[in-house]
Amino acid sequence: MGGDRVVVRDKTIYLAWVVALTATLGSLYFSEIRGFIPCELCWYQRILMYPLSIILGIAAFYSETSIKKYVLPFSIFGACVSLFHYLEQKVPGFAAIKPCTNGVPCNVQYINWFGFITIPFLALVAFILITILMALTRSETGVSPRLGS
Numbered sequence: 001m002g003g004d005r006v007v008v009r010d011k012t013i014y015l016a017w018v019v020a021l022t023a024t025l026g027s028l029y030f031s032e033i034r035g036f037i038p039c040e041l042c043w044y045q046r047i048l049m050y051p052l053s054i055i056l057g058i059a060a061f062y063s064e065t066s067i068k069k070y071v072l073p074f075s076i077f078g079a080c081v082s083l084f085h086y087l088e089q090k091v092p093g094f095a096a097i098k099p100c101t102n103g104v105p106c107n108v109q110y111i112n113w114f115g116f117i118t119i120p121f122l123a124l125v126a127f128i129l130i131t132i133l134m135a136l137t138r139s140e141t142g143v144s145p146r147l148g149s
Contacts, residue, residue: 082124
């Protein structure tokens with residue numbers, strides 16, 4: 001049973017890349033194939049997710065575990081934006097906090113599977129998964145560059 005954790009920890013960067021790539025391709029599918037026009041908050045989420053597909057892909061290729069210090073700010077901030085966006089869609093008073101004035105309103109729900117799964121919810125799940133996988137990523141062992149340690 002303990003060996004399973006080691007296998008998962010060895011694959012966290014790769015799994016995080018798969019999540020980021022799936023989220024990126026899903027986002028492109030919804031906009032380019034289904035024709036859903038992204039709102040302002042959707043663009044912010046894309047700005048935070050798309051680079052993760054590239055950064056995590058390179059890190060997975062080179063087994064670079066120190067990448068988590070660069071990935072975590074993107075994934076945590078992305079989760080915050082996604083949560084805010086989801087709350088704008090599902091909680092009636094939230095949309096009034098910052099209404100989108102240009103283009104598509106941020107409270108529009110292009111999809112609403114099972115009554116709660118919307119595009120921002122999918123993005124939130126992806127950002128949370130990436131954050132968890134980065135937290136589980138084993139740091140490289142060896143000499144720390146800080147303070148001559």
